[in-house]
Amino acid sequence: MTTGTSSGTSGSPAPLQITVIGCAGSYSSAYSSCSSYLVRTSSTAVLLDAGPGSSIELQKHIDLAEIDAIIVSHEHPDHWTELPSLYHAYRFGLARPHVPVYGTAGTRLLLDAACSEATAYTFDWTTIDEDSTPKIGDIDFSFSLTDHPVETLAIRAESGGYSIGYSADTGPGWSPEAFAAPIDLLVYEASLRIDMEELGIPHISGRQAGRRATSADVRHLVLTHIPPGEVHDDRVAAARAEFAGPIDLAVPGRTFTPASV
Numbered sequence: 163m164t165t166g167t168s169s170g171t172s173g174s175p176a177p178l179q180i181t182v183i184g185c186a187g188s189y190s191s192a193y194s195s196c197s198s199y200l201v202r203t204s205s206t207a208v209l210l211d212a213g214p215g216s217s218i219e220l221q222k223h224i225d226l227a228e229i230d231a232i233i234v235s236h237e238h239p240d241h242w243t244e245l246p247s248l249y250h251a252y253r254f255g256l257a258r259p260h261v262p263v264y265g266t267a268g269t270r271l272l273l274d275a276a277c278s279e280a281t282a283y284t285f286d287w288t289t290i291d292e293d294s295t296p297k298i299g300d301i302d303f304s305f306s307l308t309d310h311p312v313e314t315l316a317i318r319a320e321s322g323g324y325s326i327g328y329s330a331d332t333g334p335g336w337s338p339e340a341f342a343a344p345i346d347l348l349v350y351e352a353s354l355r356i357d358m359e360e361l362g363i364p365h366i367s368g369r370q371a372g373r374r375a376t377s378a379d380v381r382h383l384v385l386t387h388i389p390p391g392e393v394h395d396d397r398v399a400a401a402r403a404e405f406a407g408p409i410d411l412a413v414p415g416r417t418f419t420p421a422s423v
């Protein structure tokens with residue numbers, strides 16, 4: 163097994179790849195917005211989460227007009243509150259109606275409370291749950307309900323025989339084994355230090371991420387959602403003690419590509 167990674171937007175089109183747009187946990191750092199990831203093939207582009215401030219980095223990688231759909235994992239504000247800004251861009255800048263947006267029922271309620279015009283004029287909203295299986299372009303999506311205080315959907319993307327997973331936010335009660343099929347590359351949250359594992363916070367540590375990735379036979383682990391000010395290398399070291407495969411840190415602008423043997 164080999165696993166390829168690449169940086170930036172150069173290089174030949176991959177069968178399936180994920181670019182980190184924003185990865186800071188819970189609030190933005192000086193270097194990263196909150197959660198947002200761009201999943202692409204040569205013909206399809208789907209944004210996973212739209213954390214606050216993420217459209218700045220996003221537009222360094224893709225023209226907003228080229229995004230086929232947006233999927234939001236859950237209603238916590240660090241994962242969706244760029245949507246009103248994107249609505250402005252699509253309605254007043256690009257004059258593009260009918261932008262497909264997928265999200266949980268709770269996210270829809272909060273979006274409508276914040277900016278009801280978004281779904282009235284621009285976003286074609288589809289409420290999803292863990293049983294939803296939308297196909298967007300040439301990417302098949304499926305979901306798994308995580309261990310988090312609100313309905314939160316881990317996201318699995320598959321195309322051309324490759325698969326990428328994104329855990330969204332989760333406590334230790336969820337494992338990538340819960341996906342209906344294996345994952346080649348998993349972007350997995352590692353919000354907590356090891357000394358915080360027993361505090362009942364609905365997130366996990368790098369050690370817990372590594373342990374669960376091993377159980378699920380994940381090939382390549384990318385750690386994310388680390389709070390500003392935390393030592394990122396600590397998360398990698400904690401995961402490495404439990405996971406033998408390649409481990410990377412999510413960094414804005416970095417692209418990861420799963421590759422099979």
Ligand SMILES: [Zn+2]
Nearest residue numbers: 188238240331
């Ligand atoms: Zn979060």
Ligand SMILES: [Zn+2]
Nearest residue numbers: 236238310331
């Ligand atoms: Zn959350």
